[in-house]
Amino acid sequence: MNRTARSFRLKPxxxxxxxxxxxxxxxxxxxxxxxxxxxRTPLPKVRLVETTVVHYDTLTARVVGYGRLxxxxxxxxxSEVSGTVQAGEVPFQPGQSFRRGQVLLRIDDRQxxxxxxxxxxxxxxxxxxxxxxxxxxxxxxxxxxxxxxxRCDFDTPLPPLPEVADSKLKLFLSRFNIYKLYFAVRNxxxxxEKHRILAPFDGAILSADVRPGTPVINGARxxxxxxxxxxxxxxxxxxxxxxxxxxxxxVILSAEGLPETWAGVIRRVxxxxxxxxxxxxxxxxxxxxxxxxxxxxxxxxxDFSGRTVPHGMRIPREALYQEQYxxxxxxxxxxxxxxxxxxxxxxxxxxTGGVAPGDTxxxxxxQGVTPGMLAxxxxxxxxxxxx
Numbered sequence: 001m002n003r004t005a006r007s008f009r010l011k012p013x014x015x016x017x018x019x020x021x022x023x024x025x026x027x028x029x030x031x032x033x034x035x036x037x038x039x040r041t042p043l044p045k046v047r048l049v050e051t052t053v054v055h056y057d058t059l060t061a062r063v064v065g066y067g068r069l070x071x072x073x074x075x076x077x078x079s080e081v082s083g084t085v086q087a088g089e090v091p092f093q094p095g096q097s098f099r100r101g102q103v104l105l106r107i108d109d110r111q112x113x114x115x116x117x118x119x120x121x122x123x124x125x126x127x128x129x130x131x132x133x134x135x136x137x138x139x140x141x142x143x144x145x146x147x148x149x150x151r152c153d154f155d156t157p158l159p160p161l162p163e164v165a166d167s168k169l170k171l172f173l174s175r176f177n178i179y180k181l182y183f184a185v186r187n188x189x190x191x192x193e194k195h196r197i198l199a200p201f202d203g204a205i206l207s208a209d210v211r212p213g214t215p216v217i218n219g220a221r222x223x224x225x226x227x228x229x230x231x232x233x234x235x236x237x238x239x240x241x242x243x244x245x246x247x248x249x250x251v252i253l254s255a256e257g258l259p260e261t262w263a264g265v266i267r268r269v270x271x272x273x274x275x276x277x278x279x280x281x282x283x284x285x286x287x288x289x290x291x292x293x294x295x296x297x298x299x300x301x302x303d304f305s306g307r308t309v310p311h312g313m314r315i316p317r318e319a320l321y322q323e324q325y326x327x328x329x330x331x332x333x334x335x336x337x338x339x340x341x342x343x344x345x346x347x348x349x350x351x352t353g354g355v356a357p358g359d360t361x362x363x364x365x366x367q368g369v370t371p372g373m374l375a376x377x378x379x380x381x382x383x384x385x386x387x
Contacts, residue, residue, distance in 0.1 A: 050364040051329060051377040054355050056313050061244045061306030062345050067235035069286065069298040071226035074206065079220045080194045083108035087212045088197065092223065096205045101198060105210070105222060109195035116188040117154050123181040124152055130176040138169050158185050201227045206296070231286040231294055232267060235302045236279035242269070244343065249305035251284050255298055262286055262294065264302070309342050312350045319363045320349055327362040328355060329375050334362070336371045 086106035090098045098104060127149045135142040144162045151159050161182055164170045173179060208223040210216060233253065237245070251264040270281035284302060286294060319326055320339075328335045339354030355361060360377060369375075 047375040048378045049362050051360045054359040056311050059309045059312045063241045063304035063306050065235035065302045067233040072230040072232040073227035077222040079216045082217045085210050085214045092208050098199045105197040107195045112192050119185045203228045233284045235282045237282050244306045245304045252303040253300045312352050314348045318365045329360040334373045334375045
């Protein structure tokens with residue numbers, strides 16, 4: 001009875017146990033029948049880079065410098081006479097432009113003009129006294145001296161004295177003080193001219209120290225003017241670049257924000273090196289384009305024409321490693337090559353050897369690469385994706 005009851009209690013547990021055992025056996029059987037998939041070998045990573053094909057040609061070196069435009073002929077105006085300042089033909093104010101020959105300022109000349117007319121009167125009086133004597137003693141010379149007397153007046157400059165070859169006539173004229181009176185008149189005429197300040201060139205007034213009505217004395221400063229016909233730029237050039245400049249070729253000048261360019265010529269090259277910057281000043285004469293003014297103090301960029309390199313190639317600075325090496329792509333892998341450098345420029349380098357024409361040269365900065373690494377030109381990869 002007890003055995004029968006125990007058997008009755010075990011029957012509900014037997015079925016789940018059998019199902020569990022059967023499931024485990026089936027799992028092992030199925031696992032033994034499954035085949036392992038083949039393991040994939042990872043493909044090597046190929047670096048895509050910017051490249052260019054090596055090609056040698058005749059190149060012109062580039063030399064770039066910067067400088068400020070100034071007048072090559074600033075002039076300080078100083079009074080050589082005394083008097084009261086009067087207005088000229090243009091307002092005497094800073095920034096005012098003027099043309100060659102215009103009157104910039106006048107200085108009261110009434111006293112000098114009266115002294116000049118008085119001296120002319122003395123000369124005419126002496127000529128009037130000597131003419132009758134010349135008519136008697138030197139009749140062949142009389143018409144010339146009579147004509148000269150008729151040409152003299154108080155409103156025009158004194159004409160030059162007739163030439164005298166006869167020593168006796170010269171002595172005769174000296175006795176009547178003709179030469180002394182003549183040169184006294186010429187001296188006052190020159191002094192009268194100094195009462196007008198004339199513009200010696202086309203230019204502009206840089207500073208004005210006096211105004212109309214201001215009394216001035218001999219030696220007083222009146223102002224400063226600059227010559228706009230004679231402008232130049234002083235460009236400091238590194239000593240290493242001086243030898244690369246072709247001095248007979250034009251220089252192209254430009255200013256940031258202005259569309260115009262100006263042609264310049266190298267006028268002279270300094271003979272002293274700035275000890276702080278190790279540069280040599282190069283002075284460039286500038287010609288303004290018609291219809292466009294150049295301003296004093298304008299900051300300009302100067303592009304010099306350099307010497308030619310007969311067999312060279314210009315590559316970007318970032319293509320150079322350790323100042324003398326480049327990367328090539330050889331049979332799909334990076335190769336390290338030493339190159340021959342002819343010149344280093346601001347953003348580029350001119351090479352003349354070390355790589356062969358037709359080689360594929362890497363032109364971008366590479367980081368974390370070594371020679372032998374797989375690489376492809378980026379342009380080739382783009383073309384293949386587009387097919």
